[in-house]
Every structure is written in C-alpha cells, then in structure tokens.
Amino acid sequence: MIFGLMHFTDQELIDLVPKRDLRAVARLITLSENRAARARTIQSKLFKNTGRAHLIGVTGAPGAGKSTLVDQLALAWRKAGKQVAILAVDPTSPFSGGAILGDRIRMVKTAEDSAVFIRSMATRGALGGLSHAVSDAVRILDAAGFDIILIETVGVGQAEVDIVKTADTCVVVLVPGMGDSVQSIKAGILEIADLFVINKSDREGADLLHRDLTILLSLTELPPEAWKPQIARTIATTGAGVEAIIRGADDHRVWLQSTPMGRTKKIGLVKDGLIKLASDLTLERLLTGREAELAALAEQCADRTLDPYTAVEKLLLRG
Amino acid sequence: MIFGLMHFTDQELIDLVPKRDLRAVARLITLSENRAARARTIQSKLFKNTGRAHLIGVTGAPGAGKSTLVDQLALAWRKAGKQVAILAVDPTSPFSGGAILGDRIRMVKTAEDSAVFIRSMATRGALGGLSHAVSDAVRILDAAGFDIILIETVGVGQAEVDIVKTADTCVVVLVPGMGDSVQSIKAGILEIADLFVINKSDREGADLLHRDLTILLSLTELPPEAWKPQIARTIATTGAGVEAIIRGADDHRVWLQSTPMGRTKKIGLVKDGLIKLASDLTLERLLTGREAELAALAEQCADRTLDPYTAVEKLLLRG
Numbered sequence: 084m085i086f087g088l089m090h091f092t093d094q095e096l097i098d099l100v101p102k103r104d105l106r107a108v109a110r111l112i113t114l115s116e117n118r119a120a121r122a123r124t125i126q127s128k129l130f131k132n133t134g135r136a137h138l139i140g141v142t143g144a145p146g147a148g149k150s151t152l153v154d155q156l157a158l159a160w161r162k163a164g165k166q167v168a169i170l171a172v173d174p175t176s177p178f179s180g181g182a183i184l185g186d187r188i189r190m191v192k193t194a195e196d197s198a199v200f201i202r203s204m205a206t207r208g209a210l211g212g213l214s215h216a217v218s219d220a221v222r223i224l225d226a227a228g229f230d231i232i233l234i235e236t237v238g239v240g241q242a243e244v245d246i247v248k249t250a251d252t253c254v255v256v257l258v259p260g261m262g263d264s265v266q267s268i269k270a271g272i273l274e275i276a277d278l279f280v281i282n283k284s285d286r287e288g289a290d291l292l293h294r295d296l297t298i299l300l301s302l303t304e305l306p307p308e309a310w311k312p313q314i315a316r317t318i319a320t321t322g323a324g325v326e327a328i329i330r331g332a333d334d335h336r337v338w339l340q341s342t343p344m345g346r347t348k349k350i351g352l353v354k355d356g357l358i359k360l361a362s363d364l365t366l367e368r369l370l371t372g373r374e375a376e377l378a379a380l381a382e383q384c385a386d387r388t389l390d391p392y393t394a395v396e397k398l399l400l401r402g
Numbered sequence: 403m404i405f406g407l408m409h410f411t412d413q414e415l416i417d418l419v420p421k422r423d424l425r426a427v428a429r430l431i432t433l434s435e436n437r438a439a440r441a442r443t444i445q446s447k448l449f450k451n452t453g454r455a456h457l458i459g460v461t462g463a464p465g466a467g468k469s470t471l472v473d474q475l476a477l478a479w480r481k482a483g484k485q486v487a488i489l490a491v492d493p494t495s496p497f498s499g500g501a502i503l504g505d506r507i508r509m510v511k512t513a514e515d516s517a518v519f520i521r522s523m524a525t526r527g528a529l530g531g532l533s534h535a536v537s538d539a540v541r542i543l544d545a546a547g548f549d550i551i552l553i554e555t556v557g558v559g560q561a562e563v564d565i566v567k568t569a570d571t572c573v574v575v576l577v578p579g580m581g582d583s584v585q586s587i588k589a590g591i592l593e594i595a596d597l598f599v600i601n602k603s604d605r606e607g608a609d610l611l612h613r614d615l616t617i618l619l620s621l622t623e624l625p626p627e628a629w630k631p632q633i634a635r636t637i638a639t640t641g642a643g644v645e646a647i648i649r650g651a652d653d654h655r656v657w658l659q660s661t662p663m664g665r666t667k668k669i670g671l672v673k674d675g676l677i678k679l680a681s682d683l684t685l686e687r688l689l690t691g692r693e694a695e696l697a698a699l700a701e702q703c704a705d706r707t708l709d710p711y712t713a714v715e716k717l718l719l720r721g
Contacts, residue, residue, distance in 0.1 A: 353703045377677070381673035394676055
C-alpha cells in the first residue's frame, strides 16, 4: 500500500493526524518534504499535540547491523504496548541505489506488523533539506501519538550525525573487529552516544571492544549529575540483549526529564533546532526566485571581477 | 617557529601577503578564523590576487594513508618548482586529541622543507565555522601566490566531503581490503572524485578493488565532454605512483579551464560557495547579541508553549 497520494484538506490533516490516521500522517510528511507552505501552517496547529514521543537516534558504521537492531527494538517496544514509528534516513547517491533498495525491502517486511509505521527519507534539494525534513517528520509522528520514534541512519556522515544528535537518546552501534580499535571510530560519533551497543557480540573481539570502550568512557571527566553512557551487548539477529537497550533508553529519558542537567540538554537540543530552522528559512527566502542573479554573481566571482564578500553583500542587501 | 602572533596593520597585511610573507599569511588566516571584521576588508582587497592556485582536496577513510600521500604530493610538486601549501582539516573531538596531535607532529616534520606551508584547521564555533574558515584560508594562500593548495581531511564525514568538494580537483584515497567491496564506500564520496587513488596498492586485493572501481565508473553514464575520473595506484610510503596523481590533477585542471563543462563546474563551485557564505553571514548577523532571546524561545518550545516555526518567525522579524 502506498500512502501519501490521497488528497486531504488542511482541516482534515489537523483532525486526522492526532488520531494516528496513517494516510494523513504519510501525506503530511510528504507535504513537508516538498516544503509546501500549507505544511507549516498545519504543523504549527499540531504543535500542541507534540512533546510526548521518545525520540531515539540509531547510528553506526555500515554493516554494524543497525537495521536488524532497529527492527528488533521496534518489535520489543510493540510487545510492550507502545506505538512505534521508524524513520530510515538514506543519503541518496547514484552509486548506492542497490543498498538503499535492499534496505527498503527489509523495511517492508517489518511493516507486516501494521503498528510499526516506517518511512524512508532521502536527501533532496540543497542546503539542510534532509535534517529539516527529518525534524518535521518527527514532529508529525509525535503529534500522531507515536510513543517511540526510531531514527535510523544508513551511514555515519556528518549530516547523519547531525540528525541523530537531535534525538532525545542517541544509540551508537559498534561491532567487534571493524577497525583496529576504538580509536578508529570516527570523531564526533563517540561524543553523541548516550548508549553504546556492541552488536554481533558473539564475535571474536567483543570483550576487547567492551574493555576499550569502558576505558575510553572512564577517561572522560563528567560531573556527578551527568548522564553516564551505558554499554549494551547484543546479537541483533536473535534479539539477544535488546531489552538492555530498552532499559537504558528508558533510564536516559528519566534523566532528561527529571534532572536539571537533563533539562539543560533538552533545551540545548531545541535551541540547535531553532538555529537550524532559522538558517534554512532565511536562506530559502533569500534565494527564492533569484537563481539568475546568483548565477551572474558566481560568474563574476569565477572571472575575478567581483570578490565573494562583495557578491554576498549584494545578495543580502536586496534580500 | 610559531607564526600568527605578530602584529600587522591592515596595510602591512595587504602588502605582505601577496609577497608570500609567511608570518603575514599565518596572521591573516588566524584573523579570519577568529572572524575579525578587519580580515574581511583585507581579503576583499586581496581578492584581485587570487585565482591562480590549483586547489586539490584529498579525502578518504582514516588509515588510508592520506597524510603520507599528501606529504609525497607536496614534495613532488616542490621538486617541480611549485609553491605548495597544505591545509590539514581536523574535526576536533574530545576523544580524538591523540590522533590529531600525532598528525600535527607529522606535519611539523614535513615543515622542515620550508617552502611547504602547513596549517592545521579545527572545527570551532557553531554553524559552518570550519568550511567558512577553510574557504578563507584558501583564498589567502591563493593571494599569497601558492601554486598548489592541498586540503587534506582527517575523516570522511559530510562536513569534510563538503569542504573537499569545494576544491578544483578532488582526490579520493582508497585502500584494498578496508571493506567488503567498493559498495561499502560511503555514499557521497564516490561522486565527488575526479581522481581515485588506490593506495597501499602492493596489498592483496588491489587488483580486485581496481577492477570493481573500473566497473563502477563504467556504469555511470557521462556525456562525452565530461571529465572521466581517473584511477591511480600508489604506495605512499615509497612515493611510487605519485607522479600519476600529479599528471591526473594537471589534466583535470586543463579540463576545468578549457572546456565549457569545466567552466560550468567551476562556476557551480563558486555559486555553492556564495550560498554558504550568505548563509553563514546571515545567521551570524541574526544571532549576534541575541543569545538570551534565543535561549528564552528555546525554553518556551521545550515547554511546548511555543512552536518552533513561530519562534523562528519571532527571531527573523526582529532580525
């Protein structure tokens, strides 16, 4: 079944999304992806319905088993009676079509459990388009009453880290033997983790990775009231260890909601989101309908008859 | 010797940078990193001196041997009588201090060849700070008459890809046996490559990687006048194969300068740079001195008494 093709009026969307009408939810996400002006009006109206979902970002190197793990987490939360949505973030690439298609097929399989709403989101358009679209989708799913929203990224690029970072709880999936040691883990990934998952933990090297991670975490000085990242060991293909992630995510949410440091972190996330949104909107307004002007300025800069700072001042002045 | 601490007047910088006075160059880069207002004025004045350098971006997975390769390239270009500068882009991270320090030590070694100017640049501040600082540094080095500017990134995150993408010629370094196959190469990396380098090409799997890459490239439909990405095989530790990269980079530059498609690509790069700069400047102007206001809006959004779109409109209205 392909959602998102039906027509709905604004009022219908405002009424149906909070009732978790999946066609309305899918339609509104599509409208927001296409940056339809009406999507914003509707979302402002729905905002009062948001703030209840627990947003969980899952990232890690390709091949770490993120997709399988996310499926298992979704199923475990479903069994616990939660409404679950998955956003699978695919940075599109002319070279990675196969992998992404394979991923979608996997997704469709999980979708047989009708209560798990799954949406793939791909990079589209220019600046900040993806993170913008993901934030919007999260707000829509939150308004629709999903208790758990899992954001899964295909890769571990900066754009994906930036997206996962906006989640309440960040899960970083590692596997034994994928690099020489924890040191090879991409900078920027470790700092965002609230929970580490050592997946494929029946593999050789799991103990070593666990020990290295523990040492690494012990080296970070944290104030006593700070959240201490947890380490869980799983075998995603069998579901072993998944309940430890769920417990850890619950603990982390309690920390966010009930401690001053948690609240500060939450407000910081919101602030980053506002800055991002302000930047996207400003740029959109600045550049809409001025493609020719921009191209002319770029040509002058390329020919060295104009310097970039002066060119940008010209853009901003008339903006 | 630590550059960048001396005082220079604006006029001294405007006079000395085009004479390749390294203390003046280092000082101006520092001013621009610190976003000093005078840096912009000086850079506007120096812009007429730019446009001659060949800007070469080098990226690839950690452990691929990028640093060694960049050193070899720098030495080879030096031997050919070129003035060479290296910008080493380090995304800082509390966990990666060791690796970065190690990298700086390596850099200092190459620096014994006094004609290779080396500058490490780290992420600082918030949005777009790094790519902004790198573009500025490139323009300054260009104005200083460096023929070759090598931009080397430590990792392969999206931010780094975005930086390398701004170069005239993009070199992507791969090594045999780092993943299961070419398919595991991060999406977004392959598309930006003008030259592929298979480093450590004496290792098992080099032929296989070469073959896979060739097939992958043959699958991409390109118009006849388009640049066809080249593949070079190197052993960076001995310098073997480095001359093929230099020939490839030269060929690519000729293509950029002498074909309509090359010119279109170059203008596109400039345009992307202008958009980035416009976005950074706008945001800077919008948010400067409004930290308290932003924090208050974020708090209201976190408490769900205000929706993000309305919050951002408030910011933009008073901006």
